[in-house]
Amino acid sequence: KNQVEQSPQSLIILEGKNCTLQCNYTVSPFSNLRWYKQDTGRGPVSLTIMTFSENTKSNGRYTATLDADTKQSSLHITASQLSDSASYICVVENTGTASKLTFGTGTRLQVTL
Amino acid sequence: EAGVTQFPSHSVIEKGQTVTLRCDPISGHDNLYWYRRVMGKEIKFLLHFVKESKQDESGMPNNRFLAERTGGTYSTLKVQPAELEDSGVYFCASSQRGLAGEYEQFFGPGTRLTVL
Numbered sequence: 719k720n721q722v723e724q725s726p727q728s729l730i731i732l733e734g735k736n737c738t739l740q741c742n743y744t745v746s747p748f749s750n751l752r753w754y755k756q757d758t759g760r761g762p763v764s765l766t767i768m769t770f771s772e773n774t775k776s777n778g779r780y781t782a783t784l785d786a787d788t789k790q791s792s793l794h795i796t797a798s799q800l801s802d803s804a805s806y807i808c809v810v811e812n813t814g815t816a817s818k819l820t821f822g823t824g825t826r827l828q829v830t831l
Numbered sequence: 832e833a834g835v836t837q838f839p840s841h842s843v844i845e846k847g848q849t850v851t852l853r854c855d856p857i858s859g860h861d862n863l864y865w866y867r868r869v870m871g872k873e874i875k876f877l878l879h880f881v882k883e884s885k886q887d888e889s890g891m892p893n894n895r896f897l898a899e900r901t902g903g904t905y906s907t908l909k910v911q912p913a914e915l916e917d918s919g920v921y922f923c924a925s926s927q928r929g930l931a932g933e934y935e936q937f938f939g940p941g942t943r944l945t946v947l
Contacts, residue, residue, distance in 0.1 A: 821873040
C-alpha cells in the first residue's frame with residue numbers, strides 16, 4: 719500500500735530558529751516527491767519538486783533533501799519567520815498511473831515570538 | 832494570472848440533499864484533479880480529468896459522486912444524496928506537464944462541505 723508518513727505531527731519554534739521536517743514513503747514505483755505549504759483556509763502551495771535523480775533542492779529559505787534509496791525526505795527551514803506558520807505536506811507521485819499523488823498528513827508548524 | 836478558483840467556499844447541507852461544487856482551473860491547463868480531506872486525515876485523490884475525459888476516477892468513493900468537465904474547462908463535482916461521512920474539504924487542482932515530465936499541480940482554496 720502506498721503511504722507517506724511525516725514527523726513530527728506538530729512543532730513549535732521561536733522566530734529566527736531553524737527546523738527540519740521528516741518524510742518517509744513507501745510509494746512505488748516512484749516518480750517524484752513534493753513538499754507543499756498549506757496556510758489555514760487555503761489550498762496547498764508547492765515549495766519543491768524532486769525527481770529520482772535529485773537529492774537536494776532549495777526554494778529561498780526552504781531546502782528539501784531526498785534519499786531515494788532509503789525512501790526518506792526532509793524539509794529544512796532556515797531562519798524561520800512568523801509567516802512560516804502553516805502545515806507542511808509531503809507528497810509522492812507514482813509512475814504508471816497518470817499523476818496520482820499520495821499525501822502525508824502534514825506537520826503543523828507554529829513559529830512564535 | 833488567476834489561480835484555481837472554487838465555489839462555494841463553504842456549504843452546509845442536510846443529509847440526503849444534493850450539493851454541487853465547482854472548480855475553475857488555471858486557463859490552458861488540460862489536467863484537472865479533485866481531492867478530498869476529511870477531518871484528521873490526509874488529502875486523498877478522487878479523480879483526474881485530461882481535458883473533458885476522465886483519466887482516472889479510481890478514488891471516487893461511490894456512485895453518489897459524479898464529476899463532469901464539459902468542454903474541458905471548468906468542472907463540477909456533485910454529491911447526491913449527501914451522507915454525513917461526505918463532510919470534509921474538497922480541493923481542486925490543475926496542471927500542465929513540467930519540463931522534466933512532472934506535473935506541478937496548483938491547488939484551489941477548497942470547498943468546506945458540512946453534512947448535518
